[in-house]
Amino acid sequence: MKRVLPIKSGLWDLSQRTSVMGILNVTPDSFSDGGKFVSVEAAVTQARLMISEGADMIDIGAQSTRPMASRISAEEEIDRLMPVLEAVAGMPEAEGKLISVDTFYSEVASEAVSKGAHLVNDVSAGQLDSNMLRVVAGLRVPYIAMHMRGEPHTMQNSENLQYDDVCKQIASEIYSRVKDAELSGIPAWRVIIDPGIGFSKKTEHNLDILMGLPNIRAEIARKSFGVSHAPMLIGPSRKKFLGQICSRIAADERDPATIACVTAGVLGGANIVRVHNVRDNADSVKVCDAMLKQSTKNLS
Structure with a gap:
């Protein structure tokens, strides 16, 4: 038995290897690379580089979701996103790759899928737009539902950082969002879950998540x-908690720390890693996949 995900015109086999998602921010204010890829030319060059370095998918976002980020309208997000999305989707190098749109607006998701996006990546899991789940159900594409409390502007407020058992509570809260997605018409086999590292989490919570992915799955299994x-x-990737642990103020100096997280995550059962630095993290993923394959072979 293999777990597969219908996507594009085929089936994505999750049993073979871990997938690498390259981050393409077309925003002026993202925490790591804001302003670098706002032009279509710069964005296409970066997408081409990430694909050459091993990205299986490109996640394009036109709205910053860093802590305290100001929200822009769906119309402004569409204006930023669409020229880049269409250009990336039209690249010869993008043939056989997947394009994800990082948005919490249903209007943006609908427009993006009509222009070539294959997945919708929603940091709010449908909580910031009451139409999102219904719209995605109609689009019939995979949906990434991430755990977050509040919204980017409020997610690090003290009330959103209260956990007794972070893995157990994430599992319960994300299961609730998946259940809502199912009731809205998105079958569970189209949903990808994301525990939301860095979103409404303290440093210790992020570390508990990275070491506790099997616990999150086990807790969800109690319900489904x-x-x-x-x-x-x-x-x-390059999140603030890594800078705090390693004393790295600049986000682009946190790639080695990111690789450590990716390694722990893949060995803990993650199927997709979302990263800025594709080349080095792709190597980490390959080594982890080889270790997991060897471990399975030894058990058999």
Whole structure:
């Protein structure tokens, strides 16, 4: 038995290897690379580089979701996103690759899929736009549901950082969002779950998540065996907590720390890693996949 995900015109086999998602921010204010790829030419060059370095998918976002980020309208997000999305989707190098749109607006998701996006990546899991789940159900594409409390502007407020058992509570809260998605018409086998590293989490919470991915799955399994086997994405790349641990103020100096997180995550069962530095993290993923394959071979 293999877990597969219908996507584009085929099936994505999750049993073979971990997938690498390259981050393409077309925003002026993202925490790591804001302003670098706002022009279509710069964005296409970066997408081409990430694909050459091993990216299986490109996640394009036109709205910053860093802590305290100001929200822009769906119309402004569409204006930023569409020229880049269409250009990336039209690249010969993008043939056989997947394009994800990072948005919490249903209007943006609908427009993006009509222009070539294959997945919708929603940091709010449908909580910031009441139409999102219904719209995605109609689009019939995979949906990445991430755990977050509040919204980017409020997610690090003290009330959103209260956990007794972070893995157990993430599992319960994300299962609730998946259940809402199902009731809105998105089948569970189209959902990818993301525990939301860095979103409404303290440093210790992020570390507990990275070491506790099997616990999150086990807790979800208490409610739904099927949902517990959903593909899992982790996005620790260059996050602030890594800078705090390693005393790295500049985000682009946190790549080695990111690789450590990716290694722990893949060995803990993550199926997709979302990263800025594709080349080095792709190497880490290959080594982890080889270790997991060898471990399975030894058991058999």
